[in-house]
Amino acid sequence: MIDKQPIIDTSQSKELHFLLTLLREENRFEEIISLKEIDWNHFLELVKHHRVCPLIYIRLKDTPDAVPPHVIKALFQEYKKNTFKMLQLTGEMETLDKVFNENDIETLFLKGPPVAYDLFENISLRMSKDLDILVREEELEKAESILFSLGYEKEEIPTVLNEIKWRHHHIAYYHPGKKIQVEVHWRLHPRSMKRTKFEQLWNGKRESQLTKHPISFMGTEDLLLYLISHGARHGWFRLRWLKDIDQMVRNKDINYVRFRALAIKHQQKHLVGQAFQLATLLFQTPVHEELQDVVNTRRVHQLAKKAIPYIKEIVPLHVHPRPENLEHSYKKYALSIKSNREKLLFFIILFYPNTLDQETVKLPNSLHFLYFVLRPVLSLFRKVKKPVIHAE
Numbered sequence: 001m002i003d004k005q006p007i008i009d010t011s012q013s014k015e016l017h018f019l020l021t022l023l024r025e026e027n028r029f030e031e032i033i034s035l036k037e038i039d040w041n042h043f044l045e046l047v048k049h050h051r052v053c054p055l056i057y058i059r060l061k062d063t064p065d066a067v068p069p070h071v072i073k074a075l076f077q078e079y080k081k082n083t084f085k086m087l088q089l090t091g092e093m094e095t096l097d098k099v100f101n102e103n104d105i106e107t108l109f110l111k112g113p114p115v116a117y118d119l120f121e122n123i124s125l126r127m128s129k130d131l132d133i134l135v136r137e138e139e140l141e142k143a144e145s146i147l148f149s150l151g152y153e154k155e156e157i158p159t160v161l162n163e164i165k166w167r168h169h170h171i172a173y174y175h176p177g178k179k180i181q182v183e184v185h186w187r188l189h190p191r192s193m194k195r196t197k198f199e200q201l202w203n204g205k206r207e208s209q210l211t212k213h214p215i216s217f218m219g220t221e222d223l224l225l226y227l228i229s230h231g232a233r234h235g236w237f238r239l240r241w242l243k244d245i246d247q248m249v250r251n252k253d254i255n256y257v258r259f260r261a262l263a264i265k266h267q268q269k270h271l272v273g274q275a276f277q278l279a280t281l282l283f284q285t286p287v288h289e290e291l292q293d294v295v296n297t298r299r300v301h302q303l304a305k306k307a308i309p310y311i312k313e314i315v316p317l318h319v320h321p322r323p324e325n326l327e328h329s330y331k332k333y334a335l336s337i338k339s340n341r342e343k344l345l346f347f348i349i350l351f352y353p354n355t356l357d358q359e360t361v362k363l364p365n366s367l368h369f370l371y372f373v374l375r376p377v378l379s380l381f382r383k384v385k386k387p388v389i390h391a392e
Contacts, residue, residue, distance in 0.1 A: 012312060015043040022059045023052060023243055024283050025250060040071050049314045050239035051127045053078035058125065083124040089113055090123060092180050093131055094211045099150070100135075105143055107216065108134040108201055110185065110226065114208035114217040119247045123210065127240065130181035132170070136198045137186035140171075144184070147173045152182065188226055189233070193342055194266045196222070221259040224248050225268060232271040232303075232337055235330060236278060237310040237317045245275050246283040256290035263294070267339040273300035274337070278307060306333050 014037055047056050057075035060067050090113040100107045109115075109131065116126035135143050144154065152173040169187035174180070188196055204219035218226060224245070231241035248254065263272045273294045279285035280295070281304070287295050294300070309329075310317060317330060338346060 013042070014038055015046055016312060018043060019046050019050070019052070019056070019239070020282055022056055023239065023246075025246070035066060040068055044071060044074055045314060047075070048078065052240050052243060054082055054125045054127065055243070079124065082127050086113055086116065086123040086126075086128060088178070088180065089128060089131055090210065092178065092182075093215060094213050096131070096133070096150075096182070097215055098213060099146055100133075100143065103142065103146060105135055105139050105146075106198075106202060107143075108198075108205060109208075109215055109217045110134055110188075113210055114215050115223065115244075117208060117210040118206075118217070118223075119244060119251065126244075130172075130183055132183045132185060134185045134188065134198065134201070140184065140186050144171070144173075147182065147184070151175050151177060189229060193229070194268075196266065220248075220252050220254055221262055224252075224254065224259060225262050225266065225272070228271055228275040229266075229268055232274055232307075233334070235310040235315075235317055235333055236275075236307045237315050239282070239311065242275070242279050242282060245279045246285040249279070249285050249288075254288070256288045260290050260294065267341060269294055270297075270299055270303060270339075271337060273297060274303040274307065277301065277304040278311075282311075303337060306336060 018035070018038060047053055053075055057072075057079040060072060060075065093109060093113055097107055097109075111132050112128045112130070113123050116123040116128065120126055133143075148154075152175050155172040155174065169190050170183045170185040173182045173184065175182075188201075201218055201222055202216075204222055205216045206219055208215040208217055217223070227241065227244050227248070231238075231245070234241070236242055259272075260269075263269045272291065273296075276285065276287050276291060276295045277300050280287055309315070310333075315326065316322065317326070321327070322330065335343065335346070
């Protein structure tokens with residue numbers, strides 16, 4: 001059994017408690033707490049922030065006497081808007097996959113409509129704002145050229161030494177006419193995390209039944225580990241990510257022996273433990289016996305505790321720049337979830353020049369290599385004051 005060490009204290013708001021109760025599979029509406037003291041505006045804020053509007057609308061739409069009409073109406077508007085968005089993304093996904101296939105580019109769709117359909121058998125029940133595509137790194141330029149030909153525009157990423165592929169793991173493209181964003185990944189995660197080879201993911205892929213044209217997405221165990229590592233990196237500040245885990249565990253046939261082996265291979269066993277600890281505490285998600293020892297460790301308890309503040313409040317972790325106190329807190333959290341190998345690589349990467357160095361001291365292109373030598377001094381300099389020096 002999981003150690004019932006308390007993580008969520010009694011300061012949890014009534015609105016969050018109500019939201020969590022609605023998201024739990026085994027709770028019926030009649031068993032939910034009294035709604036007399038619910039701040040419905042705050043409740044709607046929470047539902048939108050955690051991006052679970054469709055699930056909550058489906059749960060509440062047939063209870064007009066218990067919930068104020070304006071709440072049902074607001075949820076319905078979000079549900080309808082998401083349905084249209086998901087239909088639009090599905091059509092664009094099919095178009096892009098066909099074009100990539102015609103140009104001999106193998107693509108895996110990481111989230112979006114295929115995952116919504118896989119988890120809920122209904123694309124309207126999971127919210128997505130864009131499409132995420134994984135391609136081989138050597139085919140990135142070719143994929144970019146195709147997107148340009150289709151009317152997409154590239155999000156410019158400032159660099160010092162043209163290190164986009166080295167420093168980042170995806171690039172965003174936006175279609176101004178269709179108002180669709182596509183993120184093209186050549187790695188699943190940021191560089192400090194262990195890389196999964198495209199061929200391994202491709203060999204274990206599944207084909208979505210959502211569209212007539214076959215759409216490839218990750219195998220069950222690969223997808224579960226990806227969703228966990230993605231949620232952990234973002235501090236689980238949206239309940240939707242934990243609900244995905246709960247949904248997979250309850251409704252998919254997971255090979256837990258393979259899944260555990262994958263987690264160990266990619267040094268993410270502690271992230272798996274954190275995810276299941278949180279999902280169990282918040283959604284009463286069952287934990288397979290193969291993962292019992294993974295979930296019940298001191299480090300996992302500590303990591304789960306660190307994520308709780310990001311879940312309990314409406315924390316703007318997605319906003320950049322973040323408030324200074326939140327940035328400091330998140331940096332400590334982000335470092336705590338890294339493996340020893342990832343921490344070593346992270347600190348090595350810190351010595352690589354970035355655009356802040358370029359903004360602090362302007363050097364001509366021919367002297368950009370000097371940023372490697374100057375970086376420690378420039379970093380210290382920025383902590384004292386922030387002028388911009390121009391060097392000829």
